[in-house]
Amino acid sequence: MPEGQKIRIAVNGYGVIGKRVAGAVARQQDMSMIGVSDVVTDWRARMVTKNGLSLFGATPEHVGAMRAAGLEVAGTLDELLGQVDVVVDCTPKHIAAKNIDLYRRRGLKFIVQGGEKHSTTGHSFVAESNCVSALDREATRVVSCNTTSIVRTLTALKRAGLLQRARGTLLRRATDPWESHESGIMNTLVPEPEIPSHQGPDAQTVDPGLDVVTMAVKVPETLAHLHYWSVQMTRPAGKEEVLDAFRTSSRIAFISMSEGLVALNAVKELMADLGRPHANLYEVALWADMLRVQDDELFYAYMVDNQAIVIPETIDAIRALIGELREGAESIAMTNAALGVGGSLIGAGVGEPVRR
Numbered sequence: 088m089p090e091g092q093k094i095r096i097a098v099n100g101y102g103v104i105g106k107r108v109a110g111a112v113a114r115q116q117d118m119s120m121i122g123v124s125d126v127v128t129d130w131r132a133r134m135v136t137k138n139g140l141s142l143f144g145a146t147p148e149h150v151g152a153m154r155a156a157g158l159e160v161a162g163t164l165d166e167l168l169g170q171v172d173v174v175v176d177c178t179p180k181h182i183a184a185k186n187i188d189l190y191r192r193r194g195l196k197f198i199v200q201g202g203e204k205h206s207t208t209g210h211s212f213v214a215e216s217n218c219v220s221a222l223d224r225e226a227t228r229v230v231s232c233n234t235t236s237i238v239r240t241l242t243a244l245k246r247a248g249l250l251q252r253a254r255g256t257l258l259r260r261a262t263d264p265w266e267s268h269e270s271g272i273m274n275t276l277v278p279e280p281e282i283p284s285h286q287g288p289d290a291q292t293v294d295p296g297l298d299v300v301t302m303a304v305k306v307p308e309t310l311a312h313l314h315y316w317s318v319q320m321t322r323p324a325g326k327e328e329v330l331d332a333f334r335t336s337s338r339i340a341f342i343s344m345s346e347g348l349v350a351l352n353a354v355k356e357l358m359a360d361l362g363r364p365h366a367n368l369y370e371v372a373l374w375a376d377m378l379r380v381q382d383d384e385l386f387y388a389y390m391v392d393n394q395a396i397v398i399p400e401t402i403d404a405i406r407a408l409i410g411e412l413r414e415g416a417e418s419i420a421m422t423n424a425a426l427g428v429g430g431s432l433i434g435a436g437v438g439e440p441v442r443r
């Protein structure tokens with residue numbers, strides 16, 4: 088990038104993830120949000136211009152339909168791509184893979200999200216684990232919400248020399264809140280048909296050295312995922328030592344039952360009260376008071392805001408592909424500062440400050 092020039096970004100797909108990515112890009116000092124592309128013509132597309140962003144249609148036909156619906160449209164996706172350095176594809180599962188030829192023809196760097204396969208880019212990203220291996224690459228995949236949380240937490244234990252193997256049970260939200268009228272489950276629990284569920288193997292696409300097995304069940308709520316983990320440590324350790332290991336991650340926030348954060352809805356309410364956009368919980372919210380150590384075994388639970396956790400990772404992935412910052416920690420610190428991540432959430436030991 089020429090000295091002083093901001094990284095120019097396009098977001099393709101302004102849905103649950105795309106709108107949060109676009110909002111986060113707009114908060115970064117070294118990035119410029121050039122435009123957003125989509126296919127819809129209703130209120131969702133209207134929010135693009137309402138939020139001060141330029142709207143583009145995925146194809147000339149979509150541009151026509153958007154204009155017919157009275158939307159102000161700046162052009163086609165292809166025209167948008169001619170104005171940017173990086174495109175973040177946030178279209179639904181499997182659509183992004185079909186867009187890759189278009190990005191390559193334009194010689195663009197691109198990011199896909201966790202709905203795509205590892206093979207679409209050959210690199211899967213979680214900032215605190217493997218930011219450096221994404222430097223200067225053409226593309227990467229920001230792994231799914233659950234996988235991001237797994238890699239963040241296990242990387243912290245690994246860094247402290249405590250991780251031998253980890254086994255987790257995931258309670259997965261049934262659908263996203265705004266889509267609750269279209270799908271989801273009620274009055275039942277739906278186990279994933281296979282053990283291991285796909286998240287453990289997916290974590291190994293980021294760090295093949297992780298010994299991790301996951302099992303998952305879909306639950307009838309929409310707020311967030313809840314994980315329960317059982318970890319075999321390399322040696323007996325004290326609770327404080329384990330907490331110190333987690334404290335080395337700026338994206339793991341401690342919460343406590345004793346502070347009244349006793350359920351997913353309470354934590355989400357806290358994020359809203361903190362004034363975060365969309366009540367985003369970017370961190371893994373881990374119950375510090377619930378965590379137990381028994382000799383060399385460790386047990387803990389945490390909450391994953393599936394709609395928000397991958398947003399800081401996506402920002403760091405943009406910087407890694409551009410390659411201006413050579414240290415992952417520098418980008419993580421910039422992203423955290425812009426999004427208000429890290430440090431104490433509300434004091435009183437909740438989301439304690441990072442101690443290195």
Ligand SMILES: NC(=O)c1ccc[n+]([C@@H]2O[C@H](COP(=O)([O-])OP(=O)(O)OC[C@H]3O[C@@H](n4cnc5c(N)ncnc54)[C@H](O)[C@@H]3O)[C@@H](O)[C@H]2O)c1
Pocket residue numbers: 099100101102103104105124125126127131145177178179180181182200201202203230231232263393394397
């Ligand atoms: N929703 C989550 O909790 C979550 C969490 C982590 C990762 N992801 C991943 O992020 C990606 C996006 O998921 P999402 O939940 O934001 O989806 P979404 O359905 O909420 O949003 C997708 C957006 O893309 C638009 N779109 C559809 N086809 C398009 C096309 N051809 N060109 C341009 N835009 C198009 C849709 O209109 C919509 O606005 C997927 O890979 C998903 O697996 C989702």
